[in-house]
Amino acid sequence: MTGPGTTVHPPLLSPGYKSTILRAPQQAPILLPHSLTELTGPVLGEGPVAAADADLTLNGTGEAQGQRIVVHGQVRDSDGRAVPDTLLEVWQANAAGRYLHKWDRHDAPLDPHFTGVGRTMTDAQGNYRFVTVKPGAYPWGNHPNAWRPAHIHFSLFGLAFTQRLVTQMYFPDDPLFAYDPIYNSVPEFARDRLVAGFDLSATVESWALGFRFDIVLTGAGATPMESR
Amino acid sequence: MSAPGTPSQTVGPYLSIGLTWDEGPHVVAADASDAVWLRGEIRDGAGAAIPDALVETWQPDPAGRFHTPGFRGLGRCPTDDDGRYAIRTVKPGVVADQAPHIDVTVLARGLLHRVVTRIYFADEPAANEADPVLARVPAERRGTLIAEKSSDGYHFDITLQGPDETVFFTI
Numbered sequence: 001m002t003g004p005g006t007t008v009h010p011p012l013l014s015p016g017y018k019s020t021i022l023r024a025p026q027q028a029p030i031l032l033p034h035s036l037t038e039l040t041g042p043v044l045g046e047g048p049v050a051a052a053d054a055d056l057t058l059n060g061t062g063e064a065q066g067q068r069i070v071v072h073g074q075v076r077d078s079d080g081r082a083v084p085d086t087l088l089e090v091w092q093a094n095a096a097g098r099y100l101h102k103w104d105r106h107d108a109p110l111d112p113h114f115t116g117v118g119r120t121m122t123d124a125q126g127n128y129r130f131v132t133v134k135p136g137a138y139p140w141g142n143h144p145n146a147w148r149p150a151h152i153h154f155s156l157f158g159l160a161f162t163q164r165l166v167t168q169m170y171f172p173d174d175p176l177f178a179y180d181p182i183y184n185s186v187p188e189f190a191r192d193r194l195v196a197g198f199d200l201s202a203t204v205e206s207w208a209l210g211f212r213f214d215i216v217l218t219g220a221g222a223t224p225m226e227s228r
Numbered sequence: 229m230s231a232p233g234t235p236s237q238t239v240g241p242y243l244s245i246g247l248t249w250d251e252g253p254h255v256v257a258a259d260a261s262d263a264v265w266l267r268g269e270i271r272d273g274a275g276a277a278i279p280d281a282l283v284e285t286w287q288p289d290p291a292g293r294f295h296t297p298g299f300r301g302l303g304r305c306p307t308d309d310d311g312r313y314a315i316r317t318v319k320p321g322v323v324a325d326q327a328p329h330i331d332v333t334v335l336a337r338g339l340l341h342r343v344v345t346r347i348y349f350a351d352e353p354a355a356n357e358a359d360p361v362l363a364r365v366p367a368e369r370r371g372t373l374i375a376e377k378s379s380d381g382y383h384f385d386i387t388l389q390g391p392d393e394t395v396f397f398t399i
Contacts, residue, residue: 019338032397042302091246218233
């Protein structure tokens with residue numbers, strides 16, 4: 001994902017984010033010409049995904065604590081075409097900023113009714129929508145008094161191996177942006193593409209706020225028949 | 229002209245809550261004929277095992293076909309506390325003029341975007357010799373892309389950094 005036209009991505013070595021220092025490869029990557037292996041990709045279908053998986057407020061054992069939100073958007077490719085029927089996986093901290101993970105030792109309460117995990121498929125027009133609670137910010141050990149801005153992790157396959165994307169969605173006007181080396185690892189011109197917009201039209205009256213987060217997959221496109 | 233893309237961000241340390249599937253590591257069923265285990269360990273530039281990584285594999289079936297009904301082609305396994313992954317699959321067939329290979333995505337805390345590599349097979353020396361992708365790789369580094377035969381399949385370690393750094397690709 002470091003090829004021409006993909007400079008929206010952060011450099012692998014971003015020393016402000018300490019974990020990159022021993023994990024970023026040092027050798028220049030080698031160009032892999034696209035063959036059928038790269039121009040195809042997993043087609044997962046609806047099988048592993050149930051409609052209930054798109055509501056994180058209810059997919060635990062009861063109703064989650066926190067500010068209910070709707071997150072929706074469209075997934076497109078770099079030519080502006082909708083990416084239909086692709087799996088979108090999300091995971092996040094709870095409203096207090098705690099993950100349901102054995103390594104998360106943050107002194108904030110777990111919510112017994114919140115797993116923080118959701119899945120959905122884009123529809124025929126590339127649109128997706130899920131319901132969750134707004135995640136809390138949380139401290140981490142990168143530097144003194146380090147806090148991650150509130151975010152939701154996203155994972156997408158797209159229509160080809162080239163299009164695989166894992167990213168994080170942030171919330172508008174977070175005062176922690178200025179201090180976060182992960183957010184700031186992205187070239188400055190592209191950072192706002194990681195920030196959802198408040199979307200009044202997506203709110204559910206008397207029930208949940210709405211945010212819109214469109215996603216553009218930069219990898220080379222999907223249909224091998226066209227590309228070869 | 230391309231539309232502006234969405235930037236990548238790290239998968240973070242808690243990837244396993246979001247990306248673990250029970251059947252993720254099983255590209256094929258346990259009783260599939262010619263099933264093999266693809267096993268290995270992921271290490272950082274200090275040689276330490278990486279316990280918060282995810283390996284994803286994408287491959288054709290043994291006849292070199294993608295999207296065969298009943299064959300998912302995708303493997304996904306988070307590393308364990310010792311940095312190890314294990315994916316049960318079948319050896320892929322030949323695609324066009326290339327030696328049998330599996331495309332691999334590696335995600336981890338500390339990787340701000342995925343890295344991509346390929347697995348080739350040590351028991352295909354003639355095909356590897358003629359492979360146009362391996363030919364692009366300096367000879368002294370090709371070995372990092374070759375999985376060795378093991379007792380129950382193949383072994384393929386991934387080193388993110390350092391003298392034994394795995395070859396990664398731009399796609």
